[in-house]
Amino acid sequence: MQPHKTVATPHASYKPSFRQRVVKDFRRNAMIYLMLLPVIAFYGVFHYGPMYGIQMAFKNFSAGLGIAGSPWVGFEHFQNFFSSFFFERIIVNTVLLGLYDLIFVFPASIILALLLNEVRSRIFKRTVQSITYLPHFISIVVVIGMMVDFLSMDGLINQLIRFFGGEPLSFLRLPEWFRFLYTSSAVWQGVGWGSIIYLAAIANIDPSLYEAARVDGAGRLRQVLSITIPSIMPTIIILFILRIGSLMALQDEKILLMYNPMTYETADVIGTYVYRKGVLEASYSFSAAVGLFNSLINFALLFSANYMSKRFSDTKLM
Amino acid sequence: MNYTKPWSERMFDLSNIFFLIALSVVTLYPFVYVLFASISESSAFVQHRGILLWPKGFSLASYKMVFQNPNIVTSYINTIFYVLVGTTLNLIMTALGAYGLSRRNVMWGTTIMILIVLTMFFDGGLIPKYILMLNLGLLDSRWALILPSAMTTWNLIIMRTSFQAIPPALEESARIDGANDFSILMRVIVPLSMPVIAVMVLFYGVWHWNKWFDALLYLRNRDLFPLQLILREILIQNNTDSMMTGVGGGDRMPVAETIKYATIMVATLPILFLYPFLQKYFVKGVMIGAIKE
Numbered sequence: 001m002q003p004h005k006t007v008a009t010p011h012a013s014y015k016p017s018f019r020q021r022v023v024k025d026f027r028r029n030a031m032i033y034l035m036l037l038p039v040i041a042f043y044g045v046f047h048y049g050p051m052y053g054i055q056m057a058f059k060n061f062s063a064g065l066g067i068a069g070s071p072w073v074g075f076e077h078f079q080n081f082f083s084s085f086f087f088e089r090i091i092v093n094t095v096l097l098g099l100y101d102l103i104f105v106f107p108a109s110i111i112l113a114l115l116l117n118e119v120r121s122r123i124f125k126r127t128v129q130s131i132t133y134l135p136h137f138i139s140i141v142v143v144i145g146m147m148v149d150f151l152s153m154d155g156l157i158n159q160l161i162r163f164f165g166g167e168p169l170s171f172l173r174l175p176e177w178f179r180f181l182y183t184s185s186a187v188w189q190g191v192g193w194g195s196i197i198y199l200a201a202i203a204n205i206d207p208s209l210y211e212a213a214r215v216d217g218a219g220r221l222r223q224v225l226s227i228t229i230p231s232i233m234p235t236i237i238i239l240f241i242l243r244i245g246s247l248m249a250l251q252d253e254k255i256l257l258m259y260n261p262m263t264y265e266t267a268d269v270i271g272t273y274v275y276r277k278g279v280l281e282a283s284y285s286f287s288a289a290v291g292l293f294n295s296l297i298n299f300a301l302l303f304s305a306n307y308m309s310k311r312f313s314d315t316k317l318m
Numbered sequence: 319m320n321y322t323k324p325w326s327e328r329m330f331d332l333s334n335i336f337f338l339i340a341l342s343v344v345t346l347y348p349f350v351y352v353l354f355a356s357i358s359e360s361s362a363f364v365q366h367r368g369i370l371l372w373p374k375g376f377s378l379a380s381y382k383m384v385f386q387n388p389n390i391v392t393s394y395i396n397t398i399f400y401v402l403v404g405t406t407l408n409l410i411m412t413a414l415g416a417y418g419l420s421r422r423n424v425m426w427g428t429t430i431m432i433l434i435v436l437t438m439f440f441d442g443g444l445i446p447k448y449i450l451m452l453n454l455g456l457l458d459s460r461w462a463l464i465l466p467s468a469m470t471t472w473n474l475i476i477m478r479t480s481f482q483a484i485p486p487a488l489e490e491s492a493r494i495d496g497a498n499d500f501s502i503l504m505r506v507i508v509p510l511s512m513p514v515i516a517v518m519v520l521f522y523g524v525w526h527w528n529k530w531f532d533a534l535l536y537l538r539n540r541d542l543f544p545l546q547l548i549l550r551e552i553l554i555q556n557n558t559d560s561m562m563t564g565v566g567g568g569d570r571m572p573v574a575e576t577i578k579y580a581t582i583m584v585a586t587l588p589i590l591f592l593y594p595f596l597q598k599y600f601v602k603g604v605m606i607g608a609i610k611e
Contacts, residue, residue, distance in 0.1 A: 021425065022425065025424070025425035025426070028423075029421070029423075029424050029425070029499075031498050031499040031500060032417075032418045032421055032424055032499050033418070033424075033426075035414045035417060035418050035499060035500060035503070036414065036415065036418035036419070036430065038410075038411060038414060039411060039414055039415035039418070039434075039469070039474075040430065042411060042468050042469060043433065043434055043437060045450075045454075046447075046450070046465070046466045046468070047437040047441065047442070048437075049442070049446075049450045050441065050442025050443065050446035050447045050450050051440075051441075051442045051446070052442075052446075053442055053445075053446030053447075053449050053450055054442050054443070054446055056445070056446065056449065061449070063452070066453075067449065067453075112341075115334055115337065115338060116338070118330070118331070118334055119334065119335070119338065120331075124335070124338075127342070128338045128339075128341070128342050130597060131342040131345050131346050132341065132342065132345050133597055133601075134345065134346075134349075134593065135345060137524055137528075137589050137593065137596055138528075138586060138589065139527070139528035139530070139546055139549075139585070139586075139589075140528070140530075141528075141530050141546045141549045141550050141553065141554070142549065142553070142582055142585060142586055144553075144554060145549060145550070145552075145553025145554055145578075145582060146348050146352065146553075146582065148553060148554050148556075149553065149578060150348065156351065156368075156369065159367045159368050160368055160369070162367075163367065163368055188344070188345065191341075192345070196601055219324070219327065220327055220330070221330075253530070253531045256531070257550065257554055271444075274443070274444050274445065275444060278444060278445040278448065279444070279445075279448060279535060284445055284448075284449060287444075287445050288443060288445040288446055291443030291444055291445055291446075292443060294443070295440060295441060295442075295443050298440075299439055299440045302439050303439060306439075
């Protein structure tokens, strides 16, 4: 842009300045901005407010001094966390539960969608769908509540174990059972719901592909392997990438309901550790640092997942 | 087509059907068991072992206990309050946001949207959120369950996508009549968006009904507790005190068992009644969410 060296007056210029455009925009869209004001205020306070509070991870926060007034301590809390006895345990638990989810919960929905697609009777298919979607809407407190009840020493499962002559187990107090119970209950609650998107992808497949395959003598298995699965592959890849993005974003609330000091060994993850340290023990700055560490990892994973999904296809989260 | 299925295919079909029936049974049976147990005679139920194929006797005594329990009744009313007020606020906020951010020619629209979507990627974390609530003086108040949950970004995206799909021509005549943006939203956009609004009501409503963790974090006063927090005490912490208020001596043990199940039923029935609508609209919602962009 050339600066105006000549005697050109501002109102004579054809391109309005930034300031003019802002003013004009605010005049024309005043009502829209007024309507957006509560939304902006909400995000400002309840989403960007906590981001301002992140600085306490680098401070020794005390409620009396406030966030801004508390003294800086640099990376002390991070160093304490990395060298703490629990660091390895909660990282291993967090990653393992995330991986179990990826390995068992993720494919379960794909398999269910493929199996449902092979059902000829529409009524039967609809019924199975209705039933398997249901647990998605049940609160996690009720799901874990039922689990606690069925798995208690005197509960349904142990009654059956006794009936068949086995030794009853106190499942929820045994660390070796935690990962299995966390993952299998996630399958139970989510498998049907997760299959919706694959069923929709399958429904979009061009039927003439199947006809052509049949003419060529392909059996049902061949059709599934050569048409159905390749056709829904883009959907699978995108959802897989997104799942990697949330690999370490576990269902902390569910773990809080399920675990107890006897199973911390396999059940304690970053999120639950932050809750105990911060809310129960009031080590605000330390647990804010642990939480920030977790948020940064999640951000990095999600960001790279989003980037990858953009490269693989046009679909992205943002 | 005159085509006889090979033996292997028939075997597959049969085992597929069998597997799907087994999956349905495994999914549904816990609820059936809870239902049967809740309406059983408590003394007969306690003596029973193994799976229930039918209620043991019939008694609504445990339901009576549930409705006489002040903890459950208070928290039930609280939850209804949180669902009604929360969802109303959610709809207003989401509609305002979705309208403003779906308009073209709004200079700062894209910037605002980017700043909003950014919060899906990165958030301040549990502790800074908790300190914020402390500083705002919202701890131990009903607003602690309403204000931080005033809207969700995911639902904003769904509603915005749906608003963007409405042809601009439809609002032209209203604009010529001199209507401002707010009345265009109320008189043109909202009436055309009833399906997505239904999706939002259900999304937000179920969310508020099932939410418990915010209450655990922000509330100490038991009079404000939502149902899910009381459920947690009864079902998971096995806190019989909160369950047995108002039950006399000798009945305590057997009734304790069936009360649990009646509590689960009472807490889940609204969801089960809504389920046919939930299923229909949620599936739509998932699809809108999935095909954005």
